[in-house]
Amino acid sequence: MTRRILDHPILGKMEDNNYVSFTFNQKGYKGLENESLAAALLANGIRTLRHHEESGSPRGIYCNIGHCYECRVSVDGQQGIRACLTPVKEGMTVESDGQLPSSKRR
Amino acid sequence: MDNAIIIGAGPAGLTAAVTCAEKGLDVVVIDEYMRAGGRLLGQLYEEPNGNWWNGIKESNKLYEKAVDLGVNFHLNTAVNNIENSNGIWTIYTERETFHTPSLLLATGAAEAPVPVPGWTLPGVMSVGAAQVMTNVHRVKPGERGVIIGVNVLSAAIAMELQLAGVEVASLTLPKTNQVTQDAGKPKEVLDSLLHVSHMAPSPFVRYGSKLMKNDFMKKLGVNFFPKKGVKMWDIPIQLRKAVTKIYGEDEVEGVTLATINADGEVVSGSEEHIPVDFVCIAGGLYPLAELAAVAGCPFYLVEELGGYVPLHNERMESPLEGLYVAGNITGIEGAKVAAAQGRTAGLSMAHHAGMDDLDGEIKNSIKRTEQTRDNAHIQFHPEIETGRKKILQQWDAYQSNKERSVVSNSRGGIT
Ligand SMILES: Cc1cc2nc3c(=O)[nH]c(=O)nc-3n(C[C@H](O)[C@H](O)[C@H](O)COP(=O)(O)OP(=O)(O)OC[C@H]3O[C@@H](n4cnc5c(N)ncnc54)[C@H](O)[C@@H]3O)c2cc1C
Ligand code: FES
Numbered sequence: 474m475t476r477r478i479l480d481h482p483i484l485g486k487m488e489d490n491n492y493v494s495f496t497f498n499q500k501g502y503k504g505l506e507n508e509s510l511a512a513a514l515l516a517n518g519i520r521t522l523r524h525h526e527e528s529g530s531p532r533g534i535y536c537n538i539g540h541c542y543e544c545r546v547s548v549d550g551q552q553g554i555r556a557c558l559t560p561v562k563e564g565m566t567v568e569s570d571g572q573l574p575s576s577k578r579r
Numbered sequence: 580m581d582n583a584i585i586i587g588a589g590p591a592g593l594t595a596a597v598t599c600a601e602k603g604l605d606v607v608v609i610d611e612y613m614r615a616g617g618r619l620l621g622q623l624y625e626e627p628n629g630n631w632w633n634g635i636k637e638s639n640k641l642y643e644k645a646v647d648l649g650v651n652f653h654l655n656t657a658v659n660n661i662e663n664s665n666g667i668w669t670i671y672t673e674r675e676t677f678h679t680p681s682l683l684l685a686t687g688a689a690e691a692p693v694p695v696p697g698w699t700l701p702g703v704m705s706v707g708a709a710q711v712m713t714n715v716h717r718v719k720p721g722e723r724g725v726i727i728g729v730n731v732l733s734a735a736i737a738m739e740l741q742l743a744g745v746e747v748a749s750l751t752l753p754k755t756n757q758v759t760q761d762a763g764k765p766k767e768v769l770d771s772l773l774h775v776s777h778m779a780p781s782p783f784v785r786y787g788s789k790l791m792k793n794d795f796m797k798k799l800g801v802n803f804f805p806k807k808g809v810k811m812w813d814i815p816i817q818l819r820k821a822v823t824k825i826y827g828e829d830e831v832e833g834v835t836l837a838t839i840n841a842d843g844e845v846v847s848g849s850e851e852h853i854p855v856d857f858v859c860i861a862g863g864l865y866p867l868a869e870l871a872a873v874a875g876c877p878f879y880l881v882e883e884l885g886g887y888v889p890l891h892n893e894r895m896e897s898p899l900e901g902l903y904v905a906g907n908i909t910g911i912e913g914a915k916v917a918a919a920q921g922r923t924a925g926l927s928m929a930h931h932a933g934m935d936d937l938d939g940e941i942k943n944s945i946k947r948t949e950q951t952r953d954n955a956h957i958q959f960h961p962e963i964e965t966g967r968k969k970i971l972q973q974w975d976a977y978q979s980n981k982e983r984s985v986v987s988n989s990r991g992g993i994t
Contacts, residue, residue, distance in 0.1 A: 476718055476719045477717055477718055477719075478713065478717040478718070478719060478743050478744065479717075481717065481742070481743055482742060483623060483631050483633070483742065484623070484633065484635070484714065484717070487717050507613065508716055508718075509613065509716060512712060512716035512718045515712065515718050515720070516716075516718045520701035520702050520830050521701045521829060521830065522701075525699075530699060530700075531700070531701050531829050531830070532699060532701060533700075533701030533702065533703075533704075533830075534704055534708055535692075535703070535704055535705055535708065536689070536690060536704070536705050536707065536708055537704060537705070537707065537708030537709075537711045537712060538612065538618075538707065538708070538711060539611050539612065539657070540689050540690075540867070541692075557708075558611055558612060558613065558655065558657075559613075559655075560613045560655070
């Protein structure tokens with residue numbers, strides 16, 4: 474994937490290279506261990522994390538730091554987990570959240 | 580029971596933790612993010628002396644210092660509620676419950692949203708989200724984007740995106756509506772940018788501020804602001820344009836950009852489509868103070884500080900026994916000011932824990948915070964000092980009211 478910034482003019486080369494495997498909606502992906510799920514998915518070209526409960530419209534991250542709850546997914550069967558705050562681990566099973574009450578923000 | 584608990588591992592919380600631990604307190608730091616550093620992590624800019632301020636490095640330095648001093652970290656742990664009974668604070672998290680006589684809220688700031696039609700599409704994110712993706716996670720928010728909202732933070736982040744090889748097609752305004760108000764008016768935006776021109780990352784703003792000393796000149800500046808905008812590090816800043824719509828089927832595919840007049844009204848027929856794969860929204864920052872509200876701390880609206888702030892004094896004490904605040908929860912400023920406030924809070928907490936002879940150190944720390952503010956590279960509000968004075972006046976008024984009511988209550992008791 475070319476979406477990662479492997480070399481940065483000020484921050485230098487990326488040091489982490491410990492890739493782990495996880496699934497999102499039954500498909501397998503690789504992410505860097507302990508990076509956020511939101512970052513790992515975006516690095517795989519995935520922006521849509523769930524669909525809105527009522528309108529069915531696609532939703533992705535908004536704030537990326539835990540404030541807006543737009544990025545809720547299920548992780549290993551537990552619902553309502555914020556993808557932007559959750560570190561990726563080997564073997565994680567991630568799924569789009571379905572039936573939670575509509576979001577706080579919108 | 581811990582001597583001191585700190586919620587928030589940003590520059591304020593980390594510095595407070597280090598200070599408390601140096602004074603011999605047992606300290607616990609709780610943060611919902613997976614790394615310590617808070618919003619300092621994403622910061623990256625060149626200081627006037629030519630050195631780069633690398634937020635990740637600065638965060639790691641503070642974190643390692645705290646760990647070396649024995650500070651106990653609970654990361655990935657969100658605090659849901661706090662409560663006081665008999666002088667002891669109880670902190671409820673998703674996992675454990677904590678207790679302490681001395682609690683610091685250093686929860687920082689949040690970004691205000693700007694609803695633009697289409698803003699719920701995947702690929703639309705806050706400008707801070709793009710900063711974290713790019714500088715902390717090292718994942719591009721997209722290949723080519725537009726930033727809606729022109730302010731100090733969005734200008735700085737536009738430059739950071741550029742640095743990482745992400746194309747910023749335009750830094751522009753939202754179409755005015757009741758919510759966007761001044762943020763959508765070129766004249767007001769220019770006005771607010773001029774106040775920060777001394778630190779402006781752009782020669783344009785620096786140069787522009789000399790040209791546009793008075794209102795008349797400023798108005799002229801907007802009217803003659805080239806329709807195509809001006810470029811800053813090759814990024815077009817377009818104050819004569821506004822995004823009227825973000826479009827795309829399942830993800831962002833582009834934005835509709837229109838020409839606006841000096842009052843922010845769209846010139847009909849001027850709309851054009853700009854293909855992009857992400858959009859950043861920059862609505863400005865406000866103090867994240869929910870936990871102080873839950874605790875029952877009085878609040879005041881101080882515009883210069885970025886919104887509602889919990890009442891506090893220069894020693895970073897709230898009016899509630901054993902509750903302290905530091906950093907952006909007390910008003911929006913840069914990381915160095917937040918850290919300086921964190922040191923003061925840490926000293927006040929050590930004092931509360933029974934350490935004597937700290938008054939001199941606390942006074943010095945308060946003075947150092949002021950100096951840091953005077954020398955700040957980034958200033959989010961030009962009248963920050965006025966804001967700081969306002970909240971201190973509120974503190975004095977609150978204290979003398981309290982005394983008066985104590986006096987009248989006791990009189991009432993006699994008759
Ligand atoms: C998106 C964003 C981008 C910014 N970018 C810049 C910039 O480029 N340059 C600049 O000078 N300033 C920037 N700032 C301003 C920034 O707030 C200050 O520079 C500084 O980081 C404030 O420090 P702090 O310690 O007060 O709070 P923060 O650094 O915000 O740290 C607060 C911490 O508290 C945690 N927290 C909050 N609520 C809870 C809870 N309920 N439970 C557990 N943990 C919690 C958060 O996870 C966070 O780690 C930015 C602010 C934001 C919001
Ligand atoms: S993107 Fe806002 S909470 Fe995760």
